[in-house]
Amino acid sequence: MGGHMAILPHQRSTEVHAGGHMVVCGDDGLAYRLADELREVYRQRVVLVVTGEEAEHRAGRPVVVPADTTSGGTLVPVHVLTAQAPTEEALLRAGVDRTTALALLYEDDETNLRAAIAARRLSPGLRLVVRMYNRKLGRHLEELLDQAALVHSPGMDRSVLDASTTVLSDADTAAPALAATAVAGTSKVVQADGVLLRAAERTPPGRGEVPDPGLCTLALLSSTTADPAGAEGSEGSGPRGPVLLPDDRTVAATTGRGSVVLEAVRYAGPALPARRLARRGAPLRALFSSRLRWALAGVVASVLALTVTTTVLTDADPVHAAYVTLLDLFSINDPAIGAPPTNQIIQLLSGLVGLALLPLLVAGALEALGTFRSAGALRRPPRGLSGHVVLLGLGKVGTRVLARLRELDIPVVCVEEDPEARGVPLARGLGVPVVLGDVTEEGVLETAKIGRAHALLALTSSDTTNLEATLHARTVRSDLRVALRLYDDDFATAVYRTLRAVHPEALTRSRSVTHLAAPAFAGAMMGRQILGAIPVERKVLLIAALLVAGHPRFEGRTVAEAFRPGAWRVLALDTAAPTTRRPDLAASHRAGEEPQLLWELHPGYVLRPEDRVVVAATRRGLAELLDGPPSRSERPGTPRSL
Structure with a gap:
């Protein structure tokens, strides 16, 4: 273009x-x-x-x-x-x-x-x-x-x-990219056949270093990423912009640029507690404090000691000794008048242990009641919290992003003005701290511990609110990683360049939900199954599944010959028989199902009409795949670099 x-x-x-x-x-x-x-x-x-x-x-x-x-x-x-x-x-x-x-x-x-x-x-x-x-x-x-x-x-x-x-869902399509933008070490994620595809951003390799290519290199990042006045964040293309789907020669010949590499990883989420009470998300150990548990353990140990002592010093069997000890403990046994001194002393000791048990039971009941009451309330940010992500807005998009962040086991603090917002029940159920208040007011971001946060995600539906929150956060911490949701591309580009010029040491990204979601909707309207969209700066790569039959650019060609740099690239092959294929590769696996996609394809494999492949394509490349027969330069037999 x-x-x-x-x-x-x-x-x-x-x-x-x-x-x-x-x-x-x-x-x-x-x-x-x-x-x-x-x-x-x-x-x-x-x-x-x-x-x-x-x-x-x-x-x-x-x-x-x-x-x-x-x-x-x-x-x-x-x-x-x-x-x-x-x-x-x-x-x-x-x-x-x-x-x-x-x-x-x-x-x-x-x-x-x-x-x-x-x-x-x-x-x-x-x-x-x-x-x-x-x-x-x-x-x-x-x-x-x-x-x-x-x-x-x-x-x-x-x-x-x-x-x-x-x-x-536009929120589901954009949520992985928005979550990945703000978190170092994570990246854009697309699910295909139960496998999470992670598009990881790599810094330029040093002298003598051999970069890990992953499954393939999806893009070379903009040459202006270190330039405060660069064009990253805009839709512009050119020699200073990102290079999508480069071939191996381009990757080897390019220096000083970061890259986006595709990796296939398995997700291992955080384990949930084994036991829960009343389905409220409160684990059993959270009902009582550690001091109360230690005190209860001391009472139990005392009862056992008194039972053993009664068994040894009297003629009672262990069961009868335990019964008598508990009667004395709860003060419902007859006084040991006329009994041997040993029995009287043991009864007095049991009564003293019973006196200690009464306040212990009251304290336990009060703590349990407080735990159940707080389980339905919103948590406040802990005092020592640091290295977390501050998420502004719990609407449709913010709710999906919150779920993604928690799947990655990343600490989050949410800020929302409306206590009835869509994502507030989710945050309550996940135990995520929530600050209720207008983010533009003084002290709200400070309550969310923005000064010790790792990143800020401004995802409200108002561009001005997101920008105001970003500017205020930068006054608190100038090197804060920021990703803000902006609809207008020209406005987003201007904001990006200004923030980068003023704060060159900080990472700033602007993202539009409609910009990230529209390519997936358009691809689905053209009759192709879109598995996801991977943003590269402010461009988008689509991951799609399609049948080889009817596509002369694929049918009868090897994987290497089917590769078109800058347009599309075959990533994986569906190994299942046509009659047993799952129609939706983006859906999660059911119990007992095995993955059916082969990701490490040999460049010489010849694509057959009955094959189904997963491809990475630019928007224009996917559109070209839907057009007529290929040009003369694209006919089979033309070698391509892989």
Whole structure:
């Protein structure tokens, strides 16, 4: 992509008559971002259906995209329709009965559910991409809509059915990247066939050092990463920008740049306590303090000692001696008047132990009550906490990021203004400290121990709030690692350069959820299973699973010949038989299932039509894979460096 910048405003229309287009319905910025992704990258005709409020909010803000000067193609305008809800009438007006794919991107899951069912009834063979936050509901919806497609079209090909309905979450797509951005030693993570693919950032190797290539090198980082005025964080490309999917010659010839290397790792999460009470997350040992446990152990030892003494000094058997000792302990035995002095002394000693037991029982009851009451309350940050991540915002995105951070066993302190926010119950259940308050007010970040934190993740829905919190945190600690969520790319680039110039010793990253999520939604609309997106600075690599059949750039070629530097690269091969393959490689393994992907492929392996492969591709590279036959220079037999 290159050339000058051209302003291509959306084209408003009242009805769509022609077919062969794609329909995007939504009520926020993700719909606009996806429409531009389909139009710019995949050269698709798009009909965008938005609410009147969103259209008014976007009025006067034309979409700026790079003009294409390499292929001579022309970017067609996006037809914009307004509808308050995705009713059948609105879907028909958008031409859903003649479209190839429909994306439903409303923030409300129920709205998307109703519209998806209506769209499947209007067009059984339609490819549906649905945005849903509720994972369980999303899985059920996929099964329901696929079954509905079979009912309405009994002769539908099974391979088409596997891609007919895709449920995605923008929060789930962006959460691994947002969590990885703020944490040193972790990186972008994509799950495929039960294996976590970790895109690890490597610093430039020193003289004489041999870098570990991992599975492969996904990218070379920007040459300006050490330059405070560099362009990292922007969408610009060029010699100073990142190089995606380089070949081995480029990697060997490049010096002074960091790299992004793909690693296959197994996740071993933190072990949960073996015993829990009342399903409230409180382990048994947390009910009583250590002093109380030691005191209770002393009482038990005293009772045992008195029992043994009674057995030795009297004629009682051990069971009777223990019974008499407990009666004396609880002061319910008759006084030992007229008994031998030994029995009287033992009874007095048992009474003294009983006096010590009474306050011990009261203290234990009070501590247990306090533990159960505090189990339902939000924790406060401990005094000595350090090296943690401060997470601002517990909305949809913040909740998913919190779950990811806890999966990696990383200490977190959350800051949220709304006590009824979506992620507050999750934080309470995980025992994560939460500070309730407005992050822009004095003292809130200090309560979260920002001065001793390792990183700050500003993920609220307000750009200005995230920026204000970042600036305040930098006044407390100038070298703090910061990742802030910003929607506007130009604004994000300006913020990045300014913060880096003022604080060159600190790491700053800006991330947009819609920017990270839109490529995955667009790839699903094109009929490919997207396993995840890996951000490289402010560019994105897609990890996708596709069949070799019908792709002349893969079919009959070796793995080395199928590699196109800067566009796509084959990462793994599905070794399962076509009839036993799992349709969704991104899903977690069930008990007893074995991995079916082979990650270390021989460069000379010839790809067969029945093979399914996992590829890493740029957005434009994935779009090119969906086009017609390859050019003459791409025909089989042309060697490529691996």
